[in-house]
Amino acid sequence: MSKLSLLTSGIIKNNPTFVLVLGMCPTLATTTSAINGFGMGVATLFVLTMSNIVISLVATQVPDKVRIPVYIVVIAAFVTILQLLMQAFTPGLYATLGIFIPLIVVNCIVLGRAEAYASKNSVTDSAMDGIGSGIGFTLALTVIGLVREILGSASIFGVKFMDSDGILAFVLAPGAFIVLGYLMVLFNKLKSKIS
Amino acid sequence: MEYIIIVISAVFVNNILLSQFLGVCPFLGVSNKVSTAAGMSGAVVFVIALATLTTYILQYYVLVPLGIEFMQTVAFILVIAALVQMVEIILKKISPSLYQALGIFLPLITTNCAVLGLAILVVSKEFSFGGAPHMLNMVESVVYATSSAVGFGVAMILFAGIREQQELSNVPKAFQGTPIALITAGILALSFMGFAGLV
Amino acid sequence: MAKESSLKNMVSTLFIVCLVSSTLLGGVYAITKEPIEAAAIAKTNSSISQVVPAFDNDPSADVFTKEFDGNSYKIYPAKKGGEIVGYAVETFSTNGFGGRIVIMVGFNLDGTIFNTSVLSHSETPGLGDKMVEGKSTFSVQFKGKNPADFKMSVKKDGGDVDAITASTITSRAFCGALESAYEVYKLCVQIQTNKENGNE
Structure with a gap:
């Protein structure tokens, strides 16, 4: 596979959210607005790429039976670094995303890519894979956030486009499930049209 | 009285799955049948009760005194992973019947973000249950976490019934599949x- | 591919991984400690500058506390050319829907509210968090109002405040926080006038 197709595979064909249905908790919880979704996506992209790189570097040295604990420690370390950096430089966003930053540790996408890809492939390929999946996740979260923001608070990226409060339910929990469900339907339709 | 409020609030009002989105992956993944959903819920309640007790002790008797609260994420996930493994081994030894019911779900629980x-x-x-907001003490923490886990179970079993x-x-x-489940x-x-x- | 597992190499790998990552984290923690503190101070300062008229002192340096109703409140005096132009009171309510709400409230010297700024809260996004400035017109209605003649409770309870739709609890908590801020402010002004009288 060429480097470019490694990158794009995570965006469309193996989109973590719409196709693999991984990492649902942050997807549903942090997409109350487009900017929040984007922030969460980028945070995950960072952890995913860094942990993929480190894990592909050390994979050959790690005994098979302690593989998973080692991966978890590596991922948790990067998540903590991210937490500290965000507290220092983007405190507002950190406060909004709250508990879902530490929960990147248990996001199945990160451990999934580490186990399924990074542990068996070269450093550059793993980095590419991490960036690709990360971008796919970020795009998905931004789109969900955008739809929920348009419907739920009548604004786009924080800018009001009409003088109205929007349909409250879309910002709250039920809206998250329903918007994601319908977007998945749309994604399935488009994919079957293309192929 | 306060405990009753904690339980009602955690199970119904602030249902961990449906209003806080913790544990959605198993919610969508293993909710095809009521029996598997019940098994998973049982395992989750058990592990959450133990894990919360352990991490509470870890936080207040190790991390805070040493001034290394920033190690929280790493320490908690390691303890939870080890705990799940240990529960699996112990359960296999002392109660094979319970192990048969819950065993296959245990490995999945480490990555259940609800834990x-x-x-x-x-x-x-800070939580406020009727009174002024305060940090939870050990008993309240465990009661709150366990009832949240029960709330997870309630939502999970209801959902599995609908999916059947x-x-x-x-x-x-x-x-078909995930979209209709999400809706x-x-x-x-x-x-x-x-x-x-x-x- | 992956190595064979033996007790020795399993224990040593885990040990090394934990050691390396905790050293790394300790390093990052030490580096980010100052920026994290600076960010917290910057947040307080920026909310102070939003809620009081233009000033040229450092309100955080002049901060003092006042006791009211068994709680202590932080007060940041804003001065221009040595003259006090307003007070920012850090107030709170414990009755929010999601628990504690902390608000910075600025008063002019005549007792009118200059502006408000929410410092921290855990209200529901899309509902209670509309109290945050810029997210709805809720917080705007307090500007220029004097709590002495503006009844600081929601219309449902017979006051003058338009509550946030579907968030009466948050609105009540917000009003409560402002109410106690006003009481604290009155304590400061009293002292201020006493001092001036003494000087004369």
């Missing part, structure tokens, strides 16, 4: 919103 999520929540946030019925109905092709979950979340204001 880590609750462990972090109870030591980082859905199997028999004619769902449009593009909606159903949305409607379930909508009905759980009716509990808001109960406490």
Whole structure:
């Protein structure tokens, strides 16, 4: 596979959210607005790429039976670094995303890519894979956030486009499930049209 | 009285799954049958109760005294992973029948974000149950976490019941699988919103 | 591919991984400690500058506390050319829907509210969090109002405040926080006038 197709595979064909249905908790919880979704996506992209790189570097040295604990420690370390950096430089966003930053540790996408890809492939390929999946996740979260923001608070990226409060339910929990469900339907339709 | 409020609030009003989105992966993944959903819920309640107790002790008797609260995420996930492994081994030895019922779900629980999520929540946030907001003490933490886990179970079993019925109905092709499950979950979340204001 | 597992190499690998990552984290923690503190101070300062008229002193340096109703409140005096132009009171309510709400409230010297700024809260996104400035017109209605003649409670309870739709609890808590801020402010002004009288 060429480097470019490694990158794009995570965006469309193996989109973590719409196709693999991984990492649902942050997807549903942090997409109350487009900017929040984007922030969460980028945070995950960072952890995913860094942990993929480190894990592909050390994979050959790690005994098979302690593989998973080692991966978890590596991922948790990067998540903590991210937490500290965000507290220092983007405190507002950190406060909004709250508990879902530490929960990147248990996001199945990160451990999934580490186990399924990074542990068996070269450093550059793993980095590419991490960036690709990360971008796919970020795009998905931004789109969900955008739809929920348009419907739920009548604004786009924080800018009001009409003088109205929007349909409250879309910002709250039920809206998250329903918007994601319908977007998945749309994604399935488009994919079957293309192929 | 306070404990009753904690339980009602955690199970219904602030249902961990439907209003806080913790543990959605198993919610969608293993909710095809009521029996598996019940098994998973049992395992989750068991592990969450133990994990919250352990991480509470870890936080207040190790991390805080040493001034290394920033190690929280790493320490908690390691303890939870080890705990799940240990529960699996012990259960296999002392109660093979319980192990048969819960065993296959245990490995999945390490990456159930409800476990880590609750462990972090109870030591980082103030709660107010009728009274003034305060940090939870050990007993309150465990009660809150366990009842949240029960709330997870309630939502999970209800959802599995609905999905069993859905199997028999004619769902449009593009909606089959996860999309219809998500939309159903949305409607379930909508009905759980009716509990808001109960406490 | 992956190595064979033996007790020795399993224990040593885990040990090394934990050691390396905790050293690394300790390093990052030490580096980010100052920026994290600076960010917290910057947040307080920026909310102070939003809620009081233009000033040229450092309110955080002049901060003092006042006891009211068994709680202590932080007060940041804003001065221009040595003259006090307003007070920012850090107030709170414990009755929010999601628990504690902390608000910075700025008063002019005549007792009118200059502006408000929410410092921290855990209200529901899309509902209670509309009290945050810029997210709805809720917080705007307090500007220029004097709590002495503006009844600081929601219309449902017979006051003058338009509550946030579907968030009466948050609105009540917000009003409560402002109410106690006003009481604290009155304590400061009293002292201020006493001092002036003494000087004369």
